[in-house]
Amino acid sequence: MGSNMAEAHPVGFQWVMEAKERGAKVLHVDPRFTRTSAHADLHVPLRAGSDIAFLGGVINHVLTEEPDFREYLVAYTNASFLLSEDYRDTEDLDGLFSGYDDATASYDPASWQYETVDREGSAEQHAGASAKETSTPHQHGSGGPKVEGGSDRIAADPTLRHPRCVYQVLKRHFSRYTPEVVARVCGVSEELFRAVCDLWTANSGRERTGALVYSVGWTQHSTGAQCIRAGAIIQLLLGNIGRPGGGVFALRGHAGIQGSTDIPTLFNLLPGYLPMPTPEHTDLESYVDSIRADRQKGFWRNADAYAVSLLKEYWGDNATAENDYCFDHLPRITGDHGTYRTVMDMVDGKVFGYFLLGQNPAVGSAHGRLQRLGMANLDWLVVRDLTMIESASFWKDSPEVETGEIAPERCRTEVFFFPAASHVEKEGTFTQTQRMLQWREKAVEPRGDQRSELWFFYHLGRLLRERLAGSTDERDRPLLDLWWDYEVVGDEPQADDVLRRINGVDLTTGRLVDGYTGLRADGTTAAGCWIYSGVYADGVNQAARRKPGQEQDLYATEWGWAWPMNRRVLYNRASADLEGRPWSERKALVWWDAERGEWTGHDVPDFERTKPPGHVPPPGAVGPDALRGDDPFIMQADGKGWLFAPSGLSDGPLPTHYEPHESPVRNALYLQQGNPARKVYGRPDNPSNPAPPEARGEVFPYVLTTARLTEHHTAGGMSRTLSHLAELQPELFVEVSPELARERGLEHLGWAHVITSRAAVEARVVVTDRMRSLPVHDRLVHQVWLPYHWGATGLVTGDSPNDLFGVVVDPNVFIQESKVATCDVRRGRRPRGPSLLRYLEDYRRRAGITAETGTHVRTTGPAHTEEDP
């Protein structure tokens, strides 16, 4: 769901085709009939943005018909845990959970906790407003949030009958997600919906598993994180996590993007999902305590070892116990510094310089106009890319030059363009979707001035340090104290050496550590990213291993290296029953070998090797010691898979159907229309189309979504410039159903333009039965989509569909809602020059749009607009 795997991940899709040949059923639930649907056993078209209603329907089906995997469910998830009496569900509050604060449009999650744990201690990490400003839920990429008391006995009802146990709360929460509601909200017939339920639940239990694949069709929504939660709930109910052929698979958008969250380029994260400190963290101890609880289970309990090792890797000998390992050298985040906030700060004159590396926001980010106006208001901009992209040339060829909003001769931004070496011109690793690091060699020398990213940053750091040498200014210490001595051959820093430093070193012996369990909090180890520890185990670059699959078993554990500890299936203790025996021979993965007293199997066991399945920890144990022999979810504070998330999310402990920020219909389930915690940026340059109950939404009657084509690469810098790719999809087009074509008088291959309150984008029309208009509520909802690859430069050019979207983001991870909006579609080309601005102004006037539109985050609550800067 929410994925077009055949087109966006064609190489990975070969394994889906392989599975299909072996008898697997492929279901594709997606608004569009794509090349993936063409090979699915069943394609289910649904309205863009209604995924949680659909998944909620599946959850309700599982909870009522009970085709769940009961033994797994009771033992390995938190289904039986009792919640506090203070918890109120969306069923009680008409679409809100308890703890909502109107002033900040955020939740205090204290009332969502288990009955018997320390609620205040667990909630502080996620308390309302500040959490929403710093995207704290994003900081759990490698394990769960803290639960103070998670290591104690949590009150539970293994019969699952107590009205406050998670299972019953779930049952009540999803009781209204009936097949009729799914039909009404998603536009999916009851018959098709039941077919999906039957196929999905049939692949569950001891003998069978089912895998769930998603991509940005799920994430790029104001409810993105909750879409994934909903999928995870189904997979946990069906016992499809930690088992072969099971799982929830996030297909990442680029070859190495998993790596760029593991070792992040994000404002709120340090490597290995350690959170970026805030001003409240006055010292290392208070920082570490904010990550972990005193009384919780699991390996996050050792966060101090990971944090100190990272600081030692940054500042080497300069980091000592006396100076708190240079903890104060780390910057503190004081609020939202996400990419969209930063762009608005650029527009408002608060940001002066900007580095762009391998990114083309002028085309690829939501609200392209805002992106370009922001970049046009800088002192300097550094762009490193393979080709001259729109984000480097916007000052002379953007649509705003045509409308007169940017005058090339007066644009103040000085752009420095650096040609970058491509992936075949440098060595290093890609981390792919399975968390697998694969080393790649340099195939050819970079040409001319093309240089690797590593070269650029190493020498930038070197030059800055030279420039600052001898400075007595305290703020220069972090740079001057850096351990900046990577191995350099010629003038190229060695990626291999960087990987070794990421892996980690025992500073007392100089030996590379063999895994994260070897990291210590006393300053005697250094490691750049604790979850990557082991990639250089035994002094060997494990990521460079290339033993062919034919010479290995199915799991091919000697190909590349997957974090953590080369485990191919996370939480794979769950592939064995409570006694440590495989659930079935067919689905055996790891098991307890009683004779040898250890866990063994096809994969690297994701469990302490010698801890028997029946182990019961002594009272008072914490951290890994507190994990029972049947606690497979070893990174979770209670050792269990979470059907209900007592903390960790900004917008509720359970997924709930909210309409997208811009929707043609009213929420059929609750008074609350949209995600009540979504982040809006209510300002005149970021208008929203009205959505019910706001009036005049009919000015933008259609549902808009965007997608990628196989033939192009995201913002097009790597494909529109190459003739052999550009010719395969040479022009921007908009796909419409025959019904919409008739309604708007659109002709195949003729021109049309798509309009929102932000932009009008023209495209050639493609009329096709692959697009479907769906019966939603009591009307037919038309959907249109455009591929978003075009811009002003390259061999093939065109308008950029991402210009059509405004900026509204999911409160958990700050991802923009760019997979659904409302729009109008008109025959013919759009107006040009300054008349385009008047045309859009007219649309906004007709729809009654002000900065306040769309900012009533709680439907009947106050507006959340921004003051004028």
Next chain:
Amino acid sequence: MTENLPTGNLPTGKQLFRNRLSGPLPDVAGEAGHEADHPPRVGFFTDTSVCIGCKACEVACKEWNHVPDAGFDLLGMSFDNTGHLGADAWRHVAFIEQQRPAAPVRGAQDLGMPSFDRPGTRTGPEARTDFRWLMASDVCKHCTHAGCLDVCPTGALFRTEFGTVVVQQDICNGCGYCVSGCPYGVIQRREGDGRAQKCTLCYDRLRVGEEPACAKACPTDSIQFGELDELRARAAERVERLRERGEAGARLYGADPEDGVGGNGAFFLLLDEPEVYGLPPDPVVPTRDLPAMWKRAGLAAVAFAAAAVVAFAGGR
């Protein structure tokens, strides 16, 4: 025609007496004069049932063979902006949006062929019940009896030791006879150059033991490269398995040595009639009828001569 499964390459006694311009030919390279120890005949088995339409074959082919772009035109033929095979497109992925799959029974039937209506004028919710999207990567067939090769007056087209058909660019004079000689419309003269161009089955790669670029790039093994005999056996099994699974329209195209070109070196597994994919249903090499034509021409000449003699004799 395409329903027939390959019958193997062993010539029957009857076939041995046939002319060498049509029908099965067990050793096509040997027939062309290659030594007896030449490598076995190779080809492509393109299994369209697993094609995901990624066009990696088109790109890999162009990259390896330095084939230029064919222009930047949105064709509106589903996701196909290549259009057809030609001088600048040696692989072509067709996309067919089919409202109604053809019924498996033979006889008068709706082939589900693309209509002459503009998309959307006659379709809508009712038509979508059996909607499917077919994808297929087309290529030069490397015929057993290759029309292009048979008519080439310069010898630029030749039969390689692998049994494939290749144009030698340094010999081709651009006369264009081959263009009309091909029953599939594969070969074409390149604009601004004039010389004939088509798939070489990556002759240069074959010579060093590599598989052709398109097959190498294909992520789902829709394009399979190998020894022709082995491919035909594999294809026969595959088509059986698909039919067992309910794919009633599955059939092989170009795998039959008894067809009008003596079977193809590059053959296909299709899920519907060849016309649906834009392939000729019953291709015949134009030179197949040469003997008959010469026979008739000879007869006519004899008759003329006889008439002349009679007239001459009668005139006396």
